[in-house]
Amino acid sequence: MPYKNSIQDLPNLLTEQYFSNGFFYEKGTMADWIWNIAIQKGYIELVIDIQKSTITPKVLALKPILIQVPKFKNTIQEILKSEGKPTDFIIEATFQIQLYEKENTLKCLAILTDINGKKYLGDKQSFHPHNNDPKWFKIHSKNDMDWLNEAGNQLNTSEWFGAIIRYSAHFGKRKFNTFYNQKELKKNAIVGYIFQVSAIILLFYFLYTIS
Numbered sequence: 001m002p003y004k005n006s007i008q009d010l011p012n013l014l015t016e017q018y019f020s021n022g023f024f025y026e027k028g029t030m031a032d033w034i035w036n037i038a039i040q041k042g043y044i045e046l047v048i049d050i051q052k053s054t055i056t057p058k059v060l061a062l063k064p065i066l067i068q069v070p071k072f073k074n075t076i077q078e079i080l081k082s083e084g085k086p087t088d089f090i091i092e093a094t095f096q097i098q099l100y101e102k103e104n105t106l107k108c109l110a111i112l113t114d115i116n117g118k119k120y121l122g123d124k125q126s127f128h129p130h131n132n133d134p135k136w137f138k139i140h141s142k143n144d145m146d147w148l149n150e151a152g153n154q155l156n157t158s159e160w161f162g163a164i165i166r167y168s169a170h171f172g173k174r175k176f177n178t179f180y181n182q183k184e185l186k187k188n189a190i191v192g193y194i195f196q197v198s199a200i201i202l203l204f205y206f207l208y209t210i211s
Contacts (some may be wrong), residue, residue: 007090010079011110011122014050014072018095019108019127023068028131033064035106035129036137038099050076050093064137089114104128161195162188 017023023030037060038046047056053069055061072093080089092113099106106129110122131137166188167174 007079007083007085007112007114008120010076010090011112011120012125013079014075014093015095015108015110015122015125017072017075018068019125025064025067027064027137028129030065030068031106031127032129032131033137034060034097035099035132037062037065039101039132040137044099044101046097048095048097050095051091086115091115104132158189158192158196162190162192165191165195 019030021029025033027033028036034046038044041057041059043057043060046060048065048069049055050069050072053066055065076090076093077087080087090112092111094111096109096111097106105126107124107126109124112120114120163184166184
């Protein structure tokens with residue numbers, strides 16, 4: 001649903017922006033990350049403070065969930081500018097999020113507060129995680145060094161290359177996350193491993209021919 005460039009519509013605009021495919025991060029959408037991380041930690045409610053880029057409870061304040069939040073400051077400022085409002089007109093902006101495990105659904109309500117104390121409430125919008133496998137979204141350390149960031153993990157590197165190759169082979173006609181998910185891990189790893197071995201062989205052959 002399109003929204004006008006108005007402060008009244010800003011809560012819904014921010015919500016849809018946050019949960020859109022445009023905010024896809026590595027393994028999934030924000031709905032995927034929030035769902036799986038919260039389930040791992042045993043929480044079904046959280047609050048994201050957009051202005052401060054913080055999360056309550058703090059245990060959920062991890063990079064995959066927060067990395068996109070700073071972008072909202074630009075969105076808010078653009079709307080305020082179009083409305084002729086000062087840059088500090090919005091003093092508080094939060095996402096109130098609840099998870100419903102049986103329905104495989106999370107609901108988000110955005111609430112903004114202006115300098116006069118007036119609140120702007122969005123609609124309580126529903127979103128569904130595309131991949132609700134907590135093991136796939138597991139955070140392995142306090143530094144958020146999951147398998148995608150561990151350079152020494154050969155299997156994960158192969159899986160990544162394999163997903164890209166298979167996606168390219170279909171000329172982008174299928175969404176990337178149809179290849180890049182837990183179910184496709186083994187197939188991607190095999191394709192990626194063959195690709196890496198072939199690349200190494202070709203490199204050595206090239207070096208041999210010019211030596």
